[in-house]
Amino acid sequence: MISFTLNDKTIKVDADPSMPLLWALRDLLDMTGTKFGCGIAQCGACTVHLDGSPIRSCVMPLSAIAGKNVTTIEGLPSDASHxxxxxxxxxxxxxxxxxxxxxxxxxxxxxxxxxxxxxxxxxxxxxxxxxxxxxxxxxxxxxxxxxxxxxxxxxxxxxxxxxxxx
The missing domain is CATH 1.10.150.120 ([2Fe-2S]-binding domain)
Known part of the structure; x- marks a missing residue:
């Protein structure tokens, strides 16, 4: 079980610690705003924030985000006010x-x-x-x-x- 904060909510994911964050977001947490592009951190389609810094979620293992803050596109204001x-x-x-x-x-x-x-x-x-x-x-x-x-x-x-x- 890996625990982290996702868009200001505490989340626990029961998955292989080597699973890329992207797949946990899309397949386990139904956060489909983050896209799969290349799978090798070269295109940027999967960019999310980890403790405020942009990262490529397609290569970030779940084990590396334990206890950290993740913000996805869904974490921005839903009224497009940013x-x-x-x-x-x-x-x-x-x-x-x-x-x-x-x-x-x-x-x-x-x-x-x-x-x-x-x-x-x-x-x-x-x-x-x-x-x-x-x-x-x-x-x-x-x-x-x-x-x-x-x-x-x-x-x-x-x-x-x-x-x-x-």
């Missing part, structure tokens, strides 16, 4: 959509670590997330837009808090 989700909609990023959960999870991690990424930082963070439809320009534009909106919301929040303290 700045990345909204930017994806605003920029009409998905074409076929297959890679998008992995793309979004990598972008969320990027903005969490670097709220104002330049082109090089975006390229580095998104490297390894393959989009066969070639929506890379829209992905980059959406990340830049989300960073601006996130910064504007932070500035508003800070201004509001300063005003409340006075």
């Amino acid at each position: 700045p990345i989700q909204q930017a994806w909609i605003d920029h009409n990023v998905p074409q076929c959509g297959y890679c998008q959960s992995g793309q979004i999870m990598s972008a969320v991690a990027l903005l969490s670590d670097n709220p104002n990424p330049d082109d090089a930082a975006i390229d580095t963070a998104m490297q390894g997330n393959i989009c066969r439809c070639g929506t890379y320009p829209r992905i980059k534009a959406a990340i830049k837009d989300a960073a601006k909106k996130q910064a504007a919301n932070l500035d508003f929040s800070l201004a509001k808090n300063v005003g409340e303290e006075a």
Whole structure:
């Protein structure tokens, strides 16, 4: 039995400790938003967060996540209110959509670590997330837009808090 936190809920999975996290998510926990792409951590379709960092769930054994926090695409707001989700909609990023959960999870991690990424930082963070439809320009534009909106919301929040303290 392997216990971990999945999208803020404690989960126990009775499975082979060598089973990849991806298969536990999809087959045992019915969390099908995370996709299988290549099975060798090269395409990024299976990207989830492990303790806040993006990982490829297709090669991560269950034994390695015991006691840790996993966030999948289902762990983001269901109303699409996260700045990345909204930017994806605003920029009409998905074409076929297959890679998008992995793309979004990598972008969320990027903005969490670097709220104002330049082109090089975006390229580095998104490297390894393959989009066969070639929506890379829209992905980059959406990340830049989300960073601006996130910064504007932070500035508003800070201004509001300063005003409340006075």
